[in-house]
Amino acid sequence: MEMLPEAKLDTLLARHAALEAELLGQVNSDTYVRITRELSELTPVVDAVKAYRAATAEMSDIESLIADPQTDSDMRAMAESERPDLEARRDELAQHIRIALLPKDAMDERNVMLEIRAGTGGDEASLFAGDLFRMYERFAALQGWKVEVMSASEGTMGGFKEIVAELQGRGAFAKLKFESGVHRVQRVPDTETQGRIHTSAATVAVLPEAEDVDIDIKDSDLRIETMRAQGAGGQHVNKTExxxxxxxxxxxxxxxxxxxxxxxxxxxxxxxxLRSRVYDAERQRVDAERSAERKGQVGSGDRSERIRTYNFPQGRVTDHRINLTLYKLPQVIAGEALGELVDALTTEHQAAQLAEQGNAA
Known part of the structure; x- marks a missing residue:
């Protein structure tokens, strides 16, 4: 079994203890929020480290008991029967700790700028874009996030030609960052009289919300134009730019x-x-330069990459990057079972990171 970095675990335990001690003193509200947030992140892994070390110590005692020629045969038999379960628990805790120690994406805790655009398929593509938006909107509500529509262009038969929304909530980007790409739908449209299955598509882009400190956009790099608003709006649209x-x-x-x-x-x-799009473009460029092999894992986030198919006649959703098929399309499209896909993609990404670490060691 691959050893854990014990010195790093000691540092984590020491940091956790220092934060708890600091919290007992006089702290202002900003410091209190900062400490409690860091503690909430550290506590699960610290608990796992303590449980892992307790299991390791117990495992050592059992091994000593089994190896000792003075041990009673009944006691040895009891120890040997307990060993597999204890060993499995220790290994499970060790894996949990390895995952917790993986490098975090600095953007994981950020809000998200979600952009959905109808692709091939005409009106049906717009309707599908609307279905996708409602799926993410429902998923966001289940996470306790706030959704704010920034702009929307409705389709002629419903849905959206394009919709941009901000999803505000802790860890929003961590949850949704693997949703970028082309989503494909196969179903019989309401307007189809022959019962034929049509294939349509929509493109999803998930961008971490950029802050002023992330990227410097100079005024001289911008061309800003004003115009009269188009579409519905009464006389107002003709009066002001x-x-x-x-x-x-x-x-x-x-x-x-x-x-x-x-x-x-x-x-x-x-x-x-604009800030989010420019920042995302820079992230994509840097990621492509840094790690070409990453494209073969969960996906590159390339907007042209087909990542998932929603097949209504068969009631299935297939994520092509990890070859996962769920026969619960209604629950996924309602946002309720989307978490199963999100979790599977995250697990696959973590497995790839662990493999990379193992190869580098």
Whole structure:
């Protein structure tokens, strides 16, 4: 069995004890929040370390008992019968600790900018984009996250041609970062009179919300244009130039925003989305340079990569990256069973990280 880094475990235990001691003293509200947040992250792994060391000590006692020629035969038999369960528990705790010690993505705790766009399939693709948005919206509600729609362009028969929303909640990016890519649906549309199955697609992009400190966007790199809002809105749309188009000249990324009557609000929303897109583009570039082999694991996050198929006639959802099929499509599309896919993708990613560590050791 691969040994755990005992010195690192000692450091974790010492840090946990220091935080608990600090919490007993006089601390202001900001410090209290910081300490309790760090403790909530450390406590599960510290408990696992303590349980692992207790199991290791007990395992050592059992081994000594079995090896001792003075041990009574009944006592030895009892010790040998207990050994497999204790060994399994120790190994399980060790694996839990290894996963907890894996390097964390600095963005994991960030809010998410979720962008869904209808792809091939016309009206049916827009309807599917709407289904996907409601799936993530329901999943977010189950996590206790807040969802705020930033912009939306509705399809002619319902759903969305494009929708951008912010999902605010701790660990949102960690949960959803493997959802980026092309989602495909196979079903009989309501408008289909012959009962033929149609295939449509929608593209999902999950971007970590960028902060000002993450990326420096110079005013000189922006081209900002104002225009009159298009579409429904009564006489207002003809009176004010509240719509905003911002172009980031170095990357060519363009954001249009007209959902608010306030030009100021539209500009703020557009800049928020632009920051996330520019930052995500930079992350993608760095990740591609750093680790080409990562593309073969859970997925590169490439927007053109087909990652999942939702087959309505067969009631199944298949994630092509990990060859996982769930025959519970209604529960997945309702957001209730999406967590099973999310957890499986996370587990696969962790397994790949552990394998990389093992190869590097």
């Amino acid at each position: 509240s719509a905003i188009r911002i172009t980031h000249i170095p990357t060519g990324i363009v954001v249009n925003m007209q959902d608010s009557r306030s030009q100021h609000k539209n500009r703020a929303s557009a800049m928020n989305i």
